[in-house]
Amino acid sequence: MSGEEEENAAELKLGEDFVKAKCLMNGEVSLILDRRLEQLQQLSEDPLNQMPQVFEKSLQYVKRFSRYNNPDAVRQVREILSRHQLAEFELVVLGNLCPETVEEAIAMVPSLKDKGRGLDDEAIEKMLTDLALIKSSSSSGHLLKKLGFGLASL
Amino acid sequence: MFFHIILERNMQLHPRHFGARLREKLVSKLIKDVEGTCSGRHGFVVAIMGIEHVGKGLIRDGTGFVTFPVKYKCVVFRPFKGEILEAVVTMVNKMGFFAEAGPVQIFVSNHLIPDDMEFQSADTPNYTTSDGSVKIQKDTEVRLKIIGTRVDATEIFCIGTIKDDFLGVISDPSAAV
Numbered sequence: 098m099s100g101e102e103e104e105n106a107a108e109l110k111l112g113e114d115f116v117k118a119k120c121l122m123n124g125e126v127s128l129i130l131d132r133r134l135e136q137l138q139q140l141s142e143d144p145l146n147q148m149p150q151v152f153e154k155s156l157q158y159v160k161r162f163s164r165y166n167n168p169d170a171v172r173q174v175r176e177i178l179s180r181h182q183l184a185e186f187e188l189v190v191l192g193n194l195c196p197e198t199v200e201e202a203i204a205m206v207p208s209l210k211d212k213g214r215g216l217d218d219e220a221i222e223k224m225l226t227d228l229a230l231i232k233s234s235s236s237s238g239h240l241l242k243k244l245g246f247g248l249a250s251l
Numbered sequence: 252m253f254f255h256i257i258l259e260r261n262m263q264l265h266p267r268h269f270g271a272r273l274r275e276k277l278v279s280k281l282i283k284d285v286e287g288t289c290s291g292r293h294g295f296v297v298a299i300m301g302i303e304h305v306g307k308g309l310i311r312d313g314t315g316f317v318t319f320p321v322k323y324k325c326v327v328f329r330p331f332k333g334e335i336l337e338a339v340v341t342m343v344n345k346m347g348f349f350a351e352a353g354p355v356q357i358f359v360s361n362h363l364i365p366d367d368m369e370f371q372s373a374d375t376p377n378y379t380t381s382d383g384s385v386k387i388q389k390d391t392e393v394r395l396k397i398i399g400t401r402v403d404a405t406e407i408f409c410i411g412t413i414k415d416d417f418l419g420v421i422s423d424p425s426a427a428v
Contacts, residue, residue: 154353158339
């Protein structure tokens, strides 16, 4: 594995195995794992018990940290972000962390500021405002404080 | 980060399974063998989503077992150096703290916690700023950056930092500014 040493997410170097992989936002993973759990529910009483710990921990994690909970909001986030010529990895980091300022976005995804991408501060700002709109209008009750953030930033 | 990825595995099947339900058997065996495992290269296999392709079987000399190359789609969790993610603190001690992001454990040493946070060995050990406004203890949600990974055959451990801009406790509004 020669790629191992050069691996660096900040420079979008993920190694050859992950070049073709599709990155998933926490909200998307949550939908996928939920569907999986439902399928298993039809086969047995207590499906979570039969799943490996990795599954259970991942499910808990994505539930806790996904900003968007209904499928429509998750789809909208990907749609809005994909208008901006982002790499998959960048898109998902932004979708997961929902930075509120341009500086924060660049600190989270340093590659946004790379050579001649035509992404100036204004474009990033616009992208974040669009994101915040979805965040505050997705009306699920999960993690009220995060909803609070979204409203405050409007 | 979670990924949707296509992986390949050589599956060995006993001849008694050869029949109309061969493919079904391959799938259930694949799920049993692979889900929940971890490799340094691909990370943790969280869930198998489907079979992409089953290649031609090859009879193994001497045993009668047949090896099928199976390509399958799955969701994996793979942490990367340089990645920023959110995690839940699981244990705090004077060396630093451990946090969990899904299946992966991340250690943040006290050298990588901002200097203005001091360790307090109370009932619930914690790191607190001198004015008490920010506190890290068990179950705190933090945003951290992975600065290193250590990989062995069945486990991935990460080293993280919260000593950088926009990292640290999440739920605290003052940390988000």
